[in-house]
Amino acid sequence: MGQKNVRYAVVGTGWFAQEAILPAFQNATEHSKLAAIVSGDPVKQKEVGERYGVPAYGYEQYGDLLESGSIDAVYIALPNAMHKEYTLRAAKHKIHVLTEKPMAANAAECREMVAACSDAGVKLMVAYRLHFESGNLTAIDHIKSGKIGEPRLFSSVFTQEIQEGNTRLDADLAGSPLMDIGIYCINAARYLFQDDPIEVTGFAASSGETKFREVPEMVTAVLRFPKDRLASFTCGFGEARVSEYRVVGTAGDLRMQTGYTFRGAIQMHLTDEKGETRTTEFGERDQVGPEIEYFSECVLRNREPEPNGLEGLADLIIIDAINEACATGRAVKLPPFAQKPRPSLRQEYKMPKVSAPGLVNAASPGG
Template identity: 50%
Template sequence: MTSKTSARKVRYAVVGAGNIAQVAVLPAFANAGENSELVALVSGDPIKREALPARYASIEALGDYDEFEAVLARARVDAVFIATPNTHHREFTERAARAGVHVLCEKPMAPTVSDCEAMIAACLEHRVKLMIAYRLHFEAANLQAIEALKSGKIGDPRVFSSLFSQQVRPGDIRTRPELAGGAILDLGVYPINAARYLFREEPIEVLAAVSRSGDARFDGVDETTTAILRFASGRVAQLTVSLGASSTGYYRVIGTEGDLHAEPIYDYEQALKFVVTTEGKPREHRFPARDQFAPELLEFSRCVLERREPEPSGEEGLADIRVVEAILQSARTGQAVQLPPWSRRHRPDLEQEVGKPPVAPPEPIGAPSPTIR
């Protein structure tokens, strides 16, 4: 790897120039400048490749997807942020690893467990870092909710319930089966991950069902999926995700002595809040809107510069996809699916919080919002 880490900045290429890359990832480099630098962009759209460098003067090299390795070499890239459709995550992770370049990959990590395992193996073989972009692992509201549960504010947490939905734009990549679209892969990793980090354990059984309204937008993908996750402790999580319902995003955890309700909680543009209720008395906790993408860049760059393993790791991404696969299997068969034993040494906590001011999202070029309302 032709790295310039001695300059104390990690040189990044962003791979993919869709909506999330344009409104969140690219602007985040302004808040991550202490150790991260945007130097390259890889996109399959020539219009975007021509227009975006006018907004980001630090970009030194541009290229199509088939020019990926040449762009990395030309810009002396240390790390990539992969923001492509789900089906391309494995390909670009493996290509980056072979080039000796570290990988920060958007979630979901990949469509299948075997893809995730291959990504982890490639990064290990080529001795590069792999981190999955779980932005909520650095975000104050979610980390404070974890702390509230760990400290016993609501007694022993027993039940988790979540709804996450949006009305997706017709033709968006989330509606396309060939790009691994669908509600459970696009939205499901959020409540699955939240249940796991709030309960601090892994599910052992899944029961799920897919609901369809007949809307042509969702031919070949799941429109609405509901799942029940059972944990060895006796805790239970229920979640519903939908690409065909009005925008909502909340979770609620019921304990033996109270409950915690967080809404909106998965959003990256709005202020977030949660309410803890004990003895019938609610107490609200509010958190201003922040840049949730710069913290990922800052932490990953620290891991590269300090030669330490990142969290959330590839193993964390794999932990969610094994649940996603079980949910899809259960929905197909109508039967509960048992999950093999799994443990995670690391769980997100308050030490990971990074606060950066919000950035004004620019008008995206050829990349409209996936949500119509």
């Protein structure tokens, strides 16, 4: 490809698209350009399109956009159950795909997406923003270099209050705490242990509130990794906002406060074998611009993205197994995972934080 920029259409204009994705294009300028938006809301089409100076398309016009020759890639920011359809349609028209996580509603859909993009010769990447974030990449590096000895235990809590009516509470759209935020805990355990689990078990619970009539309020899971290491986490949609994880090794431990956030600072507390703790703060930076620029570089240089379709598939295999464990009350063994590179400090990007303009017909999940 002889071009210098990858032209993107952002598909979906909900809260996260308006809060983080669209503003990130002011940082992602070297190899990326916002060229269009797609929305099912006429008000958003007009106001958001005008705000960013790009044409706006309705969902029924998605095919016309793919055929227009005006874009090279889509950034899919739709509800989880819609990722597969919009990926397959893009691949059919030789359009590269960057999709939000979770990659799809289940592992079977992920496999279809991987196959379609491979057959079409287009790049497929899942938007794991923490694979480019300084704090989490530094945590990976510290553990790999032996600063806490051999990592043995991972534990995490990721909870927040979700308002009634939010799509994350809609089972038909593949919403649930496990899909929306539990996936961060699963992915973190995998990149911190530099391995994939071999068995999982899980429990789901709800308080009885009517908003949890389709999805559980909370899920707790335990993942067994090779070398008899354990990872446990709890994710929930009915609790105070908590976002943290801890890795305990044979000679120390590493704890991340607000470890999964994209707003505000991330704090790392590293305790060595002498019991001395050093705290490092990673100030707020744009985490979405790096994803976009990295993917553009992969497209332009014909390079396979690290968080590719196999990365997204791995997390959905695990999520499907946790759901099975919750339903049956039995531990579920996992098949071997495809081998692929893992995130490292080589993927670190440092872009200044961005401020989002006012939301148009959208609201934060917590209200």
